[in-house]
Amino acid sequence: MPDFLSPLTRAVTYTRCLHALLGSGVAWVCAAVYPGLSDPTRTDWLLVLVIPVPLLTTAALVVPALRRAEGLQARMMLFPGAHARGEGAEEHAVISVAPSASWRDRGRTALWLVLRLEIGCALVLATGQLIGMVFLLLGATDEPPGSDGLVLPVPSADVFAVPLSVVLVLAEFAVVVGAGHLMTAAARRFLGPSPAERLAVLEERTEQLLERNRIARELHDSIGHALTVAVVQAGAARAAADPGFTDRALEAIEETGREALEDLERVLRVLREDGQPASGRPTLADTERLLDSARASGAKVDVEVTGPVERVPGAVSREGYRMLQEALTNVLRHSGPVPVRLRIAVDDARLLMSVRNALPQAPAGATGRGGSGLRGIRERATLLGGRATTGPHDGEWQVHVELPLA
Structure with a gap:
């Protein structure tokens, strides 16, 4: 035709x-x-x-x-x-x-x-x-x-x-x-x-993209931390060839996996929008859970906390927890079970967090710009009006975060 x-x-x-x-x-x-x-x-x-x-x-x-x-x-x-x-x-x-x-x-x-x-x-x-x-x-x-x-x-x-x-x-x-x-x-x-309707559509799409990015960061931090701990524990258990150590490693893997499943269920509940109440996201008050997981992987974590951590606002506390989780995950992933110094300080105006460890033999992102995890830490800090620096400092690898409380 x-x-x-x-x-x-x-x-x-x-x-x-x-x-x-x-x-x-x-x-x-x-x-x-x-x-x-x-x-x-x-x-x-x-x-x-x-x-x-x-x-x-x-x-x-x-x-x-x-x-x-x-x-x-x-x-x-x-x-x-x-x-x-x-x-x-x-x-x-x-x-x-x-x-x-x-x-x-x-x-x-x-x-x-x-x-x-x-x-x-x-x-x-x-x-x-x-x-x-x-x-x-x-x-x-x-x-x-x-x-x-x-x-x-x-x-x-x-x-x-x-x-x-x-x-x-x-x-x-x-x-x-x-x-x-x-x-x-x-x-x-x-x-x-109309122009107002087009603007409303753009705003809705922006909100959707921001929500998707937030969910992606949540999954990256939570599931990435759990898998890193599991890999380190399994490798250490195989190298030790000690039944007692293997039992402890399996127990740590089980606990970390259970926590990761809880985080995954919380994120999936948000995606499904089924109206069911989602459990609260972890905050800095739950930092001990992170430390137990890192110590179970063989890392020696030296912690110093000053100031009323429980008084940190909810949004800052939740994002601060995820930043610490990503920082500890990077330590285990790139340096293995090495000594780690963690400092958390809270005053009337800001929250300071510092994670320092010995440099690995081939540090990932030695310029402080590589890796989606480190980029995620910087992005979280910027969204909260603060700043984060990552990279070598005085012969150590450092993640330093400053967040305003207001």
Whole structure:
């Protein structure tokens, strides 16, 4: 089939035509009341196109929900979806289905209704002329000349009847396809999202991305820590070849795995949004759990805590716990069970945390910029208005974090 005939095989071509014809319905209802459709004059046809305009404009300005109704119709009938073939399936997203939120939205809806009315009426009149001429050429009507309502002159020579009828039928399809494309373009212009709606969509997408990043960090820190501890414990147990040590290593792996499963269940509950209350995320008050896990892996952790840790605000305390978890995980992953010095200090204005350990033989990210875990620590600190530095310092590897409490 030639390309110019391909629109005739698409369902959306005919739904667009139906949409335009429905838009003109109010004009024919008004015309039936005044001026009437019995032997109309040119002035009567002009009134048919003009009388409904104030009614539609008033409705669009008074009824905000009318914009939503028009948007739903446009999405269903003007844009291809599962019911259509040959075009994209996501174009309907450019049409808003929210009620009018401002006078600008109401004005755009009024312009849309008027344009839909005029295009629909023009399509009806053009179709009547073209199809009427085809019937007259083929002798399918017995209307006497002058009473058929046709505007264009019809040739009397029978030799031109069939080819001219074919041309008129193709012209009718061209009018239908063109009206559909015009309605679609107008819908994008007048029923598209307003600047406020576009901003709201961008804000929603930003919130979703931030939530996804937060969940990814949670999983990275929790599951990464558990797997690191399990790997270190298993390696140490195999190297020790001591049944007693192996039992303790397996017990530590079991405990760490159980805690990781609890964290995973909490994150999955958030993703499912099943309405069930999720258990609280760990805070700095649960730091001893981290230390027990690190010590069970063979690391010697020297801890010094000054200040009221329990008075640290919830958000800072939760993020601080995750930063410590990632720092200890990096120690076990890159340096093994080495001595670690952990310092936590809380005063009236800020929280200070420092994790120091001996440098490994081949430190990962020696510049302090490598690794998603270290980047995650810096990102968490920045989001809380603080700062974090990571890298070699005085012959040791250091993670230093400063967070404001306000």
